[in-house]
Amino acid sequence: MLKTFLSQLPDLYQQKICVGFSGGADSIVLLHLLTQARAHGKIGALAAVHVHHGLSSHADDWLRFCQQICHDWRVDFSAERVQLNPKKQGIEAAARAARYAVYTQQNCDKIALAHHRDDQLETFWLAALRGGGLRALAAMPTERALNEHITLWRPLLSFSRADIEDYATQNRLNYVHDASNDDPSLLRNWVRHNMQPEIAQRVPQYDKHLLASIALLQDELALLDEIIAQDWADLHAATGQFSRAAWFRLPQTRQKQMLREFAQRHDLGTPRRASVNDFARVLREVDANAQWSLPHGQAVLHRGVLLPVRHGFANHWAWTQRMGRGSLKNIALEMGLTWRGDAPEFSGCIRAAQRDDVMRMEVGRKSVWQILQEAGVPPFARAKWAVAVDNDGMCVAVANIRSDASLQGAMLWHDDLLGFQAA
Incomplete structure (x- = not known):
């Protein structure tokens, strides 16, 4: 196994590899x-991270075991204790989510996980039994992006569980055994210990056939991802925002795929199929305003642009939570804003816009609400917009949009607000 493993290994000498290390046979x-x-x-650099779920009375022993192995093998070791909330997703899914959250925080180039060929088969069956689509049925790729910095890597997918157990025996490797993996009340364990052995008796070569099917599904998924990426780019080509007009020109199946992609990319939750179909119909029928309720927020159509609005989207903007008073130069920095150009030296306050705010114009005055409207800011975002006000109560800056002549061209700025301005 070692010879085959080394022959399949790319040159990773310049990269840091971190192993998701449970202490079980596979990860050992x-x-x-x-x-x-x-x-x-x-x-080159090799590390291991152990996630302590706290689910077993042996969890502390497993942590110490992993720590000792890494000490003996000269591998940098870290451990993270996590708390699970299984109410909405179940214990297995909650534990997986907690592990992957830890993995995204590691200082490495690749997170190496010990999933093998039998895990691949089980993942397919679980996806099929739970009604998964193409992405779920394609099971686990050898590599995928975990975030913009880290790649998730599964170098053992070509090896079976028997291969791994034989290697452990030949090399006299000790490992821990999690008794929960034997519990048939958990669906994965039932698939492993009950369903698959029965299928193997009826169709001895089924695993090879199924792995070939998974490989085909992964090829088809790769093609689909290319189409999705191109459609997404086309929808954003003109202004950098999701254009309804460009979306309308797509075939209906790709229209719905783009709506799913929109929800996923903006962390708005996974919509039900019926919900996607309903909102697609709405978008085809209207070209004005529309809203789509999603698990973690809304999609809002405004001036032909679909905008993502997460629940509490403005809560992390300091100016929506409090008013900052003092030097406008200093207060902007304290409130998480910047000045483009020479920051004003006079005093005032920075806060969220109010309906009765006004700004001096070349001739007369104008309502800040009207300025926001003309700039394409949707109604839901106007009361969250950052403005600077002088000590006389006159608005001197509307962030990203306009400044009073007294600021000599300086613009109050926050990058997040760009996502709420119709281009």
Whole structure:
């Protein structure tokens, strides 16, 4: 197994690899293989992270075991204790979400996980039994982006559970055993210990056929992702925002795919199929304003642009929570804003816009509400907009949009607000 593993390994000498390390047979074998790869000069820095879920009375013992293994094998070790909230998603999903949250915080280039060929088959069956679509049925890719900095890497997908157990035996590797993996009340365990053995008796070569199907599904998914990426770029080509006009020109199946992509990319939650169909119909019928309720917020159509609005979207903007008084130069920094150009030296306050705010114009005055409206700011965002007001109560700056002549061209600025301005 080691020879095959090393032959499949890319050159990772310039990268830092961090192993998701439970202490079970799979992760022990993966870590041991990577230490051998390090000895052969195939990888450079190697680390391991253990996630302590607190679900077992043996969890502290497992942590100490993992720590000792890493000490013995000269692998940098860290551990994170997590608290699970299984109410909405179940214990397995909650534990997985907690692990992946820890993985995204690691200082590394790749997170290496010990999923193997049998795990791949189980993942397919679970997806099928739960009604998953193409992305779920395609199971686990060898690599995928975990975030913009870290790649999730599964180098053992070509090896079986038997291969891994044989390697552990041949190399006299100790590992921990989690008894919960034997509990048939958990669906994955039932698939592993009951369903798959029965299928194997009826169709001895089923695993090879199913793995071939998964490979085809992954190819089809890669093609779909290319189409999605191109459609997404086309929808944003003109202004950098989701254009309804460009969306309308797509075939209906791709229209619905773009709505799913919109919800996913903006962390608005996974919409139900019926919800996608309903909002797609609304978008085809109206070109004015429309709203789509999603698990974590809304999609709002305003002036032909679809805007993402997460629940509490403005809560982290300091100026919506309090009013800052003092030097406008200093207060802007304290409130998380910047000045483009020479910051004003006089005093005033920075806060969220109010309906009765007014600004001096070249001739007369104008309502700040009207300025926001003319700039394409949708109604829901106007009361959250940052403004600077002088000590006489006159608005001297509407963030990202306009400044009074007294500021000599300086513009109050916040990048987040760009997402709420119709281009």
